Amino acid sequence: MDGAASGGAVDRVGLTLLYKRLRNICDEMAFAMMRTAYSPIFSEGLDFSTLVLDRNGRLVATAGINPAMLGASLYAATWIIREVGQENFSLGDVFVHNDPYRGGSHMPEHMLVTPVYHDGELAAYVGNIAHLAEIGGMAPGSFAATATDVFQEGLRLPPTKLFDRGEPVRDVWRIMLTNHRTPDNTWGDIHAMLGSLRVGERRLADMLSERGVDGLNEAFEQIIDYAEAYMREEIRRLPDGIYTGEDCMEDDGISDRPYWIRSRIIVDGDELIFDYSRSDAQAVGPINAPYVVTLSASLNGLLYVLARDVPVNAGIVRPVRVVAPAGTITCVKLPGPCVGGQTEFQPRVMELVVGQILSQILPERASAASGNTSLNFLFGGVDPRNGEYYAHYHFEGMGWGGRAESDGNSAQIVPHANCRNTPVEIFETKWPWVHENYRLNDDSAGAGRHRGGLGIERILEVAGDVITVSALCERMKRSPWGIFGGSEGSRTNLEVSPAGSGDYRTFQEAFGLVSPSKFTNIRLHRGDRVRITSPSGGGYGDPLERDPYAVARDVELGFVGRSSARAHYGVVIDAKGDLDEEATTELRGRLADGVE
Amino acid sequence: MAWNDLAKLWHDTTVDYCDVCGNLLIARFWGFVSAATGESKRCCDERCERLYYRLREIDGNAQAVPGGISGDQAEAKPR
Numbered sequence: 208m209d210g211a212a213s214g215g216a217v218d219r220v221g222l223t224l225l226y227k228r229l230r231n232i233c234d235e236m237a238f239a240m241m242r243t244a245y246s247p248i249f250s251e252g253l254d255f256s257t258l259v260l261d262r263n264g265r266l267v268a269t270a271g272i273n274p275a276m277l278g279a280s281l282y283a284a285t286w287i288i289r290e291v292g293q294e295n296f297s298l299g300d301v302f303v304h305n306d307p308y309r310g311g312s313h314m315p316e317h318m319l320v321t322p323v324y325h326d327g328e329l330a331a332y333v334g335n336i337a338h339l340a341e342i343g344g345m346a347p348g349s350f351a352a353t354a355t356d357v358f359q360e361g362l363r364l365p366p367t368k369l370f371d372r373g374e375p376v377r378d379v380w381r382i383m384l385t386n387h388r389t390p391d392n393t394w395g396d397i398h399a400m401l402g403s404l405r406v407g408e409r410r411l412a413d414m415l416s417e418r419g420v421d422g423l424n425e426a427f428e429q430i431i432d433y434a435e436a437y438m439r440e441e442i443r444r445l446p447d448g449i450y451t452g453e454d455c456m457e458d459d460g461i462s463d464r465p466y467w468i469r470s471r472i473i474v475d476g477d478e479l480i481f482d483y484s485r486s487d488a489q490a491v492g493p494i495n496a497p498y499v500v501t502l503s504a505s506l507n508g509l510l511y512v513l514a515r516d517v518p519v520n521a522g523i524v525r526p527v528r529v530v531a532p533a534g535t536i537t538c539v540k541l542p543g544p545c546v547g548g549q550t551e552f553q554p555r556v557m558e559l560v561v562g563q564i565l566s567q568i569l570p571e572r573a574s575a576a577s578g579n580t581s582l583n584f585l586f587g588g589v590d591p592r593n594g595e596y597y598a599h600y601h602f603e604g605m606g607w608g609g610r611a612e613s614d615g616n617s618a619q620i621v622p623h624a625n626c627r628n629t630p631v632e633i634f635e636t637k638w639p640w641v642h643e644n645y646r647l648n649d650d651s652a653g654a655g656r657h658r659g660g661l662g663i664e665r666i667l668e669v670a671g672d673v674i675t676v677s678a679l680c681e682r683m684k685r686s687p688w689g690i691f692g693g694s695e696g697s698r699t700n701l702e703v704s705p706a707g708s709g710d711y712r713t714f715q716e717a718f719g720l721v722s723p724s725k726f727t728n729i730r731l732h733r734g735d736r737v738r739i740t741s742p743s744g745g746g747y748g749d750p751l752e753r754d755p756y757a758v759a760r761d762v763e764l765g766f767v768g769r770s771s772a773r774a775h776y777g778v779v780i781d782a783k784g785d786l787d788e789e790a791t792t793e794l795r796g797r798l799a800d801g802v803e
Numbered sequence: 804m805a806w807n808d809l810a811k812l813w814h815d816t817t818v819d820y821c822d823v824c825g826n827l828l829i830a831r832f833w834g835f836v837s838a839a840t841g842e843s844k845r846c847c848d849e850r851c852e853r854l855y856y857r858l859r860e861i862d863g864n865a866q867a868v869p870g871g872i873s874g875d876q877a878e879a880k881p882r
């Protein structure tokens with residue numbers, strides 16, 4: 208670590224080592240959670256964050272797990288402390304909080320935070336945020352795509368004591384476990400979160416015995432100052448000006464109309480303003496974002512293009528302002544629903560920032576649109592194998608956008624979240640589904656000098672008597688965009704086929720729904736099949752500039768069809784499967800002239 | 804312009820938003836009266852008051868430029 212903010216109490220080398228140590232604490236907290244959780248959304252999906260915070264609740268370090276939680280990581284703990292009052296914390300207290308109207312991203316994500324003391328003095332906090340797979344509400348999996356207020360989305364908790372001086376607050380536990388459909392999972396997953404906090408506390412105790420409370424907090428301040436200085440330096444290099452762009456959510460599950468997000472980025476010396484005040488009013492359905500989600504999306508976009516190596520902490524937000532007026536889709540007002548803001552709105556805004564706006568000044572750091580949906584597929588029911596109730600929140604991998612330096616990744620969870628795919632084996636062990644198919648969706652990616660990544664196709668057959676399914680996704684009406692001459696990627700599709708029939712129709716057609724991509728509580732029966740097709744990424748740059756050998760390799764691997772190679776890339780593959788250089792040069796010439 | 808307590812009763816669980824940036828107001832807010840419109844504003848802190856006037860200033864400038872764009876926008880455009 209070096210730069211303008213180094214020096215002072217800890218020298219540069221010492222500061223770097225200290226920061227790495229804090230990152231390692233966060234990583235160790237993450238592994239503890241991953242290895243002890245009950246739900247695959249933790250153990251396989253890694254849908255969580257781990258945090259070290261200073262004695263005022265400011266973020267000092269976080270594991271590089273889930274950037275989608277960045278806004279909540281920056282603000283939620285500070286707000287818990289401010290609302291509860293620092294004087295009301297004691298050794299052994301643990302607070303829980305999932306309120307999107309108090310700094311949370313959406314209700315399934317629960318934050319736990321506990322104070323760390325040294326010789327009786329408050330020294331720091333450790334915390335984590337994790338997505339519980341089921342928290343009640345109108346749909347199993349707690350992703351109610353047709354909710355019209357936040358009360359339909361599950362059990363909302365303002366900052367609430369889960370442990371009081373080391374003792375469980377049983378009334379609170381019982382309220383939570385009574386309102387969640389799968390209380391055993393909640394019990395196990397929250398204990399995984401508690402174990403993660405214990406790891407953080409122990410490791411910080413070691414550092415406190417070396418440096419003391421003031422010494423450690425002075426070092427924290429230096430790390431935060433360093434991140435601020437880093438960001439200011441990067442922003443200062445950008446040309447001053449106002450840069451604009453817009454994209455939309457295709458519908459809100461309640462009415463068939465798009466909701467527009469209009470952003471302008473104002474670069475002003477070493478400061479930068481994201482202004483969303485021209486965006487549409489908040490939606491009736493759950494695609495709205497709480498303020499911290501819009502903040503997260505903006506910062507993640509900025510970090511992607513500007514500062515991939517900056518220590519992620521409270522310093523990064525100091526030179527940045529986000530204007531998201533309450534009552535717009537970018538800052539939902541109580542009691543508007545918002546569960547889809549985190550998974551659908553956030554990637555849309557992050558990629559708007561990266562691929563449509565900052566690409567105007569930093570094309571070499573930009574990327575085309577990914578499939579840009581978490582493709583949330585929720586289900587629940589009684590498992591005939593053991594008679595127990597289950598519920599799950601599944602997200603799907605899709606293609607990422609092509610970027611300046613490479614093709615987009617294939618079959619990967621949406622870029623703002625970093626989560627992992629859930630393996631077929633876990634899927635079939637945990638829930639009564641059988642896979643007929645799980646494969647890359649060949650020949651679907653947006654063409655470009657760097658093509659988009661491929662989406663997937665998954666076909667699931669119901670192996671229980673009844674499964675209740677819901678979905679909340681995007682990109683069924685509007686394709687992922689390409690940039691700088693790259694082509695659009697392919698769209699999402701969600702289809703159903705009744706038992707014994709080979710015919711697939713969209714859920715919208717089969718069940719007469721308002722939206723093809725957002726629906727709640729559809730009952731499927733044994734033998735029914737669901738086909739999930741995830742979107743592919745858009746292309747970056749002119750496809751005719753793509754290395755023809757890369758196209759030939761794509762054809763060999765089945766990623767690109769022969770006819771697509773010819774039509775989109777001007778690449779001719781001969782009968783033996785080899786690149787025909789001469790024919791390719793000739794065809795590309797004709798395509799460039801617009802003759803073909 | 805001054806700090807004010809939000810002064811909520813313990814059983815009042817409603818939330819308040821900054822009039823400038825939209826962020827959550829907790830426990831207290833920074834109040835000011837807009838010199839331009841005379842409206843009372845409740846915001847996060849002095850930074851939000853400065854942001855309010857900076858945005859007004861920028862919009863005043865931007866209105867003179869077609870499309871509301873100003874500054875050194877690079878030639879490269881997406882799509």
Ligand SMILES: [Zn+2]
Pocket residue numbers: 821822823824825826846847848851
């Ligand atoms: Zn504010």
